[in-house]
Amino acid sequence: MSISPLRRFSLWLSAGMRSALAWGGDWIWARPGIARWIYPTTAETREEDYRVHNGAMFAGFHEQERMLADRPRMAFYAAAIARMIRPGDRVIDLGTGTGILAALAARHGAAHVYALDHSEILTHAQALAVANRVENVEFVATHSTAFTPAEKVDVILHEQMGDCLFDESMVANVADLRDRVLKPGGRIVPSDFEFYCEPVMVRDSRVVPFIWELEVQGYDYSSLERHRPQNPGYYHLASTDAGLVDHFLGDPAPALTIDLHTVNPEGLPAELVIRRTVIEAGRLDGLAVFFRARVGDDLSLSTNPLDPRRAPHWGFRLLRTDRQVFAVGDEIEIRLSVERWTELSSWRWSCVRQRGASPLADVAV
Numbered sequence: 298m299s300i301s302p303l304r305r306f307s308l309w310l311s312a313g314m315r316s317a318l319a320w321g322g323d324w325i326w327a328r329p330g331i332a333r334w335i336y337p338t339t340a341e342t343r344e345e346d347y348r349v350h351n352g353a354m355f356a357g358f359h360e361q362e363r364m365l366a367d368r369p370r371m372a373f374y375a376a377a378i379a380r381m382i383r384p385g386d387r388v389i390d391l392g393t394g395t396g397i398l399a400a401l402a403a404r405h406g407a408a409h410v411y412a413l414d415h416s417e418i419l420t421h422a423q424a425l426a427v428a429n430r431v432e433n434v435e436f437v438a439t440h441s442t443a444f445t446p447a448e449k450v451d452v453i454l455h456e457q458m459g460d461c462l463f464d465e466s467m468v469a470n471v472a473d474l475r476d477r478v479l480k481p482g483g484r485i486v487p488s489d490f491e492f493y494c495e496p497v498m499v500r501d502s503r504v505v506p507f508i509w510e511l512e513v514q515g516y517d518y519s520s521l522e523r524h525r526p527q528n529p530g531y532y533h534l535a536s537t538d539a540g541l542v543d544h545f546l547g548d549p550a551p552a553l554t555i556d557l558h559t560v561n562p563e564g565l566p567a568e569l570v571i572r573r574t575v576i577e578a579g580r581l582d583g584l585a586v587f588f589r590a591r592v593g594d595d596l597s598l599s600t601n602p603l604d605p606r607r608a609p610h611w612g613f614r615l616l617r618t619d620r621q622v623f624a625v626g627d628e629i630e631i632r633l634s635v636e637r638w639t640e641l642s643s644w645r646w647s648c649v650r651q652r653g654a655s656p657l658a659d660v661a662v
């Protein structure tokens with residue numbers, strides 16, 4: 298059957314529009330001023346997008362079971378709750394999910410736990426609490442910013458950490474409750490966090506070069522370099538693969554530390570400058586982004602890709618860089634600039650080889 302001229306024209310038109318959009322998208326991404334104008338977003342639309350995405354992600358069983366089956370995560374929270382919840386405490390469990398942290402707090406003597414969640418998983422949390430005969434927990438289907446308890450609470454309990462620490466709006470959500478409904482001297486569990494951004498070499502067997510660096514069976518891809526994607530998402534590699542990273546080039550140290558009792562969400566730095574002296578030579582393939590949560594000096598939860606006790610359900614992020622080889626003693630200066638910490642697409646980074654030694658300069662908030 299022959300294709301009608303009208304159909305042929307519409308196919309031609311839609312193919313043309315698709316390629317113009319693909320080409321234009323890259324061109325626009327390369328020009329943030331124009332991108333902001335073409336793809337307008339406001340604080341409200343961003344917040345709404347986050348709520349819809351987050352609520353849907355946690356509504357089903359899959360995310361919840363990954364978190365519950367993460368033994369280092371659950372051991373950390375069980376120990377933190379045993380240490381930090383005192384008999385008679387009034388507690389908010391911010392983002393209760395299946396209600397596990399609220400149940401542990403009630404078991405440790407909390408007088409009243411408000412278990413908040415904006416996702417539909419809350420219906421299951423309520424039924425689970427009945428099945429497990431948990432008392433003293435009041436489930437509230439709400440976004441935390443819309444919740445005010447009858448009286449202020451002693452503790453805010455939460456697990457709001459994204460793979461890159463900030464990408465589940467932990468700081469804004471906790472700070473909002475802290476400023477409105479936490480008693481003076483009240484506790485936030487956990488409150489101390491370290492954010493890491495470390496230059497790494499990827500294991501040779503796991504390296505995926507940029508496409509323009511490839512030659513496959515004599516077939517050369519280098520001509521694609523002029524089409525280098527400008528969309529930053531292309532340069533993020535999310536992984537839970539414990540075998541991905543071969544080694545850190547430098548000695549890992551927090552690039553940023555925060556205490557949720559005092560941090561101001563507006564006060565997070567717009568740029569981090571991280572300097573590392575290379576202690577193990579190798580090829581720089583990217584920057585590994587991960588975090589550590591601490592309760593006191595002896596209790597911690599880590600997502601470090603090289604820590605055998607890392608909490609496995611969290612991914613870590615590899616911010617891909619152009620590959621360079623470094624020798625022991627070389628200095629690397631990393632700059633991570635961030636428009637919005639919650640939005641990974643607004644992060645930009647660079648790595649520069651420094652001549653001559655310079656002191657380590659990490660930023661703490």
Ligand SMILES: C[S@@+](CC[C@H](N)C(=O)[O-])C[C@H]1O[C@@H](n2cnc3c(N)ncnc32)[C@H](O)[C@@H]1O
Binds near residue numbers: 393
């Ligand atoms: C990472 S899960 C943790 C679940 C549970 N606390 C646990 O430890 O297993 C985060 C939960 O917080 C909920 N959530 C995220 N932001 C929220 C907010 N601002 N208000 C209420 N619920 C929120 C999500 O729907 C999700 O169920």
